[in-house]
Amino acid sequence: MGETKRQLHLGAFIYGVGHHIAAWRYPLTDSLGLFTFEFYKQFAQTAERGKFDMIFIEDIPALPEQLETAIQYTVPVRAEPLTLLSTLASVTSHIGLAGTVSTTYSEPFHVARKFASLDHLSRGRAAWNAVTTSMEITSQNFGQDHHLDHAIRYERAQEFVEVVTSLWDSWEDGALRIDKATGLFADPDKVNAIRHQGKYFSVQGPLSIPRTPQGRPVLVQAGSSETGQDFAAKTAEVVFTAWQTLEEAQAFYSSLKGRLGKYGRKRDHLKVLPGVLPVIGSTEQEAREKEAYLQELVLPEVGLSMVSRTLRIDLSSYPLDRPVPDLPDATSINGGKSRYQLLVDMARRDKLTIRQLVARVTGARGHKTIHGTPEQIADHLESWFTNGGCDGFNIMPPYLPGGLEEFVDHVIPILQKRGLYRTEYSGTTLRDHLGLEIPGNKFQQERHKQQQAN
Numbered sequence: 001m002g003e004t005k006r007q008l009h010l011g012a013f014i015y016g017v018g019h020h021i022a023a024w025r026y027p028l029t030d031s032l033g034l035f036t037f038e039f040y041k042q043f044a045q046t047a048e049r050g051k052f053d054m055i056f057i058e059d060i061p062a063l064p065e066q067l068e069t070a071i072q073y074t075v076p077v078r079a080e081p082l083t084l085l086s087t088l089a090s091v092t093s094h095i096g097l098a099g100t101v102s103t104t105y106s107e108p109f110h111v112a113r114k115f116a117s118l119d120h121l122s123r124g125r126a127a128w129n130a131v132t133t134s135m136e137i138t139s140q141n142f143g144q145d146h147h148l149d150h151a152i153r154y155e156r157a158q159e160f161v162e163v164v165t166s167l168w169d170s171w172e173d174g175a176l177r178i179d180k181a182t183g184l185f186a187d188p189d190k191v192n193a194i195r196h197q198g199k200y201f202s203v204q205g206p207l208s209i210p211r212t213p214q215g216r217p218v219l220v221q222a223g224s225s226e227t228g229q230d231f232a233a234k235t236a237e238v239v240f241t242a243w244q245t246l247e248e249a250q251a252f253y254s255s256l257k258g259r260l261g262k263y264g265r266k267r268d269h270l271k272v273l274p275g276v277l278p279v280i281g282s283t284e285q286e287a288r289e290k291e292a293y294l295q296e297l298v299l300p301e302v303g304l305s306m307v308s309r310t311l312r313i314d315l316s317s318y319p320l321d322r323p324v325p326d327l328p329d330a331t332s333i334n335g336g337k338s339r340y341q342l343l344v345d346m347a348r349r350d351k352l353t354i355r356q357l358v359a360r361v362t363g364a365r366g367h368k369t370i371h372g373t374p375e376q377i378a379d380h381l382e383s384w385f386t387n388g389g390c391d392g393f394n395i396m397p398p399y400l401p402g403g404l405e406e407f408v409d410h411v412i413p414i415l416q417k418r419g420l421y422r423t424e425y426s427g428t429t430l431r432d433h434l435g436l437e438i439p440g441n442k443f444q445q446e447r448h449k450q451q452q453a454n
């Protein structure tokens, strides 16, 4: 029998009413749908119709620094991820449900409990995107006078994830007995306190929820800096990232996969999914016009403010048609390092003026935008996938609901015809879709080791 062909993994990334910064002004966007259950239900069910591995919702528990511009001209409001994903679990049956929670602005017990609940209630479809939060102003919403340093945020994140996974393992497989005849509900020998005493957290455990259908919800990570990559190599099973060129994506892919061995992990234990914003037309010309129209809807001050925020410099005092001023490397940056570096590299590499840089990144916030016919979009995805750039993509529809529907109706069938994508789900859990094994339970493994030693 021949080897099964490697297939793409796809996430459907929810972001406001669409990823393009001007999405809410686009005539085909359901801007009034934001915060209605029907809007998200349609999104999730369309993605499930397209056999996506998962839907994904990002989160920052704060509004941006340039509050006035953000509120006046963009869509900075978001539903809380766990609340949203719980409602979507009830109107879908297979698709994975990935949500973001910050390790800098929450507590491990809460996070372990919420995702374990979602995993049970969705029958094995939960994933946690563990982020360190790049937006410095967030500290002001949590009684802290400053945003922790980048290195400290990652150190805390590492310990945070260790505590969460221990809590998920605190109930061993088979701990639940539910034996009506004897009256035994659970076996106390198989429920473990975790007794964690660390630098940032002190957690006794056990969790108030038994081991979940996936063993543990899937762990996602989305930082791409050196420290972010090490964190991901040690713990993550899916990595979201942003790259402009295939060469950059390949370098990241091999750098990240190359780190896995250090932690005793195999290359396919972690899936790398860069973001892509597809602008689809029935002809290339139509797609180009659509993209140009979306760009026309971006007010100049909006683009400038967004790029200024990422680069941490007020660009409004510089002439728009002069080159982007010299900027330091990311070492001095305390927010998100990789997105900052991506913009600096792009400006340097392509010798961009401020106006050109703003035009390039306002659409997809530094993610790759591709416009074209469904065939051309499929060609692009195939090329990155087969040339060592990724294991799949996080699809970022420019406007909703149409942007996702077009992808599902026109691009997915081409990928399926090429054998690059599933035509049916072969399992029911997110781990099944991603080809990830159920992780061993650390308490069971320790017990097993002890028994062998005795």
Ligand SMILES: Cc1cc2nc3c(=O)[nH]c(=O)nc-3n(C[C@H](O)[C@H](O)[C@H](O)COP(=O)(O)O)c2cc1C
Pocket (backbone or CB within 6 Å): 057, 058, 059, 060, 100, 130, 131, 132, 133, 134, 135, 221, 222, 223, 224, 225, 226, 227, 228, 229, 240, 241, 242, 275, 335, 336, 337, 338, 339, 394
């Ligand atoms: C697809 C994608 C989604 C992300 N979602 C979030 C998010 O929801 N919340 C957040 O604070 N950061 C998010 N990030 C940013 C990273 O998690 C991270 O905070 C940032 O890149 C800084 O880490 P770094 O310095 O290691 O790059 C996302 C990044 C990517 C590529």
